[in-house]
Amino acid sequence: VKSSITLDKYAPVGEIDERIYGSFIEHLGRAVYTGIYQPGHPSADENGFRQDVIDLINKLNVPIIRYPGGNFVSGFNWEDSVGPKDQRPRRLDLAWQTIESNQFGLHEFMQWLGKVHAKPMMAVNLGTRGIDAARNLIEYTNFPKGSYYSDMRRRNGAEQPFNIKTWCLGNEMDGPWQIGHKDAVAYGKLANETAHAMRIVDDSIETVACGSSGLTMPTFGSWEDTVLDLTYDNIDYLSLHRYYGNQDNDTPNFLAQSLDLDAFISGVTAICDAVKARKHSQKTINLSLDEWNVWYHSNNHDAHDEKWQEAPHKLEDIYNFEDALLVGSMLITMLHHADRLKMACLAQLVNVIAPIMTDENGGAWAQSIFYPFMQVSTLGKGTVLTPIVHSETYGTKEFDAVPFVDGVAVLNDAGDTVTVFAVNKSLDTAQDFTIAAGDFDFASVALSTQMAGYGLKETNEDGHMGITPNTTARLAEDGVHVTLAPASWNTFQIK
Numbered sequence: 001v002k003s004s005i006t007l008d009k010y011a012p013v014g015e016i017d018e019r020i021y022g023s024f025i026e027h028l029g030r031a032v033y034t035g036i037y038q039p040g041h042p043s044a045d046e047n048g049f050r051q052d053v054i055d056l057i058n059k060l061n062v063p064i065i066r067y068p069g070g071n072f073v074s075g076f077n078w079e080d081s082v083g084p085k086d087q088r089p090r091r092l093d094l095a096w097q098t099i100e101s102n103q104f105g106l107h108e109f110m111q112w113l114g115k116v117h118a119k120p121m122m123a124v125n126l127g128t129r130g131i132d133a134a135r136n137l138i139e140y141t142n143f144p145k146g147s148y149y150s151d152m153r154r155r156n157g158a159e160q161p162f163n164i165k166t167w168c169l170g171n172e173m174d175g176p177w178q179i180g181h182k183d184a185v186a187y188g189k190l191a192n193e194t195a196h197a198m199r200i201v202d203d204s205i206e207t208v209a210c211g212s213s214g215l216t217m218p219t220f221g222s223w224e225d226t227v228l229d230l231t232y233d234n235i236d237y238l239s240l241h242r243y244y245g246n247q248d249n250d251t252p253n254f255l256a257q258s259l260d261l262d263a264f265i266s267g268v269t270a271i272c273d274a275v276k277a278r279k280h281s282q283k284t285i286n287l288s289l290d291e292w293n294v295w296y297h298s299n300n301h302d303a304h305d306e307k308w309q310e311a312p313h314k315l316e317d318i319y320n321f322e323d324a325l326l327v328g329s330m331l332i333t334m335l336h337h338a339d340r341l342k343m344a345c346l347a348q349l350v351n352v353i354a355p356i357m358t359d360e361n362g363g364a365w366a367q368s369i370f371y372p373f374m375q376v377s378t379l380g381k382g383t384v385l386t387p388i389v390h391s392e393t394y395g396t397k398e399f400d401a402v403p404f405v406d407g408v409a410v411l412n413d414a415g416d417t418v419t420v421f422a423v424n425k426s427l428d429t430a431q432d433f434t435i436a437a438g439d440f441d442f443a444s445v446a447l448s449t450q451m452a453g454y455g456l457k458e459t460n461e462d463g464h465m466g467i468t469p470n471t472t473a474r475l476a477e478d479g480v481h482v483t484l485a486p487a488s489w490n491t492f493q494i495k
């Protein structure tokens with residue numbers, strides 16, 4: 001079967017903001033405790049940060065990390081997490097019904113970020129708290145000195161401000177499960193006033209308002225419209241969250257969910273632009289997909305969890321090969337929207353629906369989804385070219401025409417290298433795939449790799465999965481010809 005991607009160097013979609021390769025650490029399950037932080041573990045440094053985890057995160061190349069939640073943030077008092085550790089309170093975390101010891105907090109997070117070369121995306125609590133706590137927090141983190149909270153920070157060991165630039169105004173406030181859930185008007189007014197106050201303390205910040213926590217939320221659309229209407233001048237981004245699962249064991253339909261993500265991103269972009277037009281505004285609101293992933297494997301386990309434990313095993317999805325294919329496809333979809341999608345967070349980073357897992361008594365390991373993410377975050381830099389992809393399609397119970405091949409091409413800043421990412425969703429048929437060169441004059445195929453040949457339900461608990469060379473790629477007059485294996489993730493670089 002033939003398929004192709006045609007390169008048009010004169011038709012850019014947009015420049016990639018590398019913050020779309022962000023991730024997320026929430027105080028949830030073992031993300032923090034026995035994940036990134038485990039004093040006494042053989043690989044922990046003098047701060048208790050696990051070096052084996054840091055090494056894997058550095059391979060994953062994550063430029064921004066959302067923190068400290070998630071649902072957790074909607075009941076969080078940030079003051080609990082600073083100051084001498086032996087004086088920090090143990091609290092009930094109502095969101096996940098666990099105990100939070102606060103032994104890892106704001107200063108520890110900022111210090112740990114330096115080790116993984118990432119910037120913070122900090123969320124404020126707009127569930128149980130509001131304007132007052134948020135303005136105090138930004139005074140603590142961003143004000144240089146000479147005020148109550150900035151001097152408290154200095155006494156706590158950070159002479160220089162943290163200068164946190166990116167701020168989420170609450171989390172999933174449209175969700176009835178959220179502590180302090182609000183309707184769109186109540187949330188919009190609170191988010192607007194909070195952002196306004198925070199900007200008085202530091203007008204260089206960027207703020208993200210909560211959009212919908214899923215495309216199927218009953219308030220989707222009207223929520224965005226109302227929130228944008230009420231916050232427009234004080235926000236820069238609108239968030240969207242999306243998770244997928246293969247509960248019905250219908251792989252073709254599961255792999256087609258990238259089309260749902262595409263519709264979601266397009267829909268939110270359209271609403272942002274409709275509000276812009278209505279307001280006669282010059283300002284464009286961009287998108288932050290600040291939670292996305294596959295999430296369903298752990299649901300049954302978590303439904304029977306014992307409550308009020310510290311760092312319990314929660315949301316510990318063990319990912320298989322088909323999950324890696326969908327994650328790759330979602331990344332391709334995100335790149336198609338590079339013009340408007342400026343931040344995104346793979347949810348999450350360690351142990352909790354995560355590409356990296358740890359054994360509290362052993363090592364750390366990479367899940368199947370680690371590999372496509374790592375390749376895109378490392379190689380997907382520059383400008384996305386308009387995707388001209390030709391492929392046969394298939395139908396599923398949710399989608400009429402799903403292209404077997406999903407692809408995207410990225411031109412680097414020097415203008416001399418094109419990187420192509422492609423997924424073949426056909427489970428039984430190889431693709432005779434052409435990367436049609438258009439006006440490019442290529443001299444070599446610098447990289448040709450695949451992740452293929454695994455069973456759809458195969459996992460990487462023993463570490464055998466990875467990226468291997470695809471030796472079928474050949475450069476011809478008209479471009480590159482290569483075979484895409486059935487059910488495969490593929491990456492090429494042509495110079």
Ligand code: AHR
Pocket residue numbers: 026069070071072171172213291347348
């Ligand atoms: O990432 C796990 C949870 O999913 C987050 O806490 C919440 O925001 C979302 O519902």
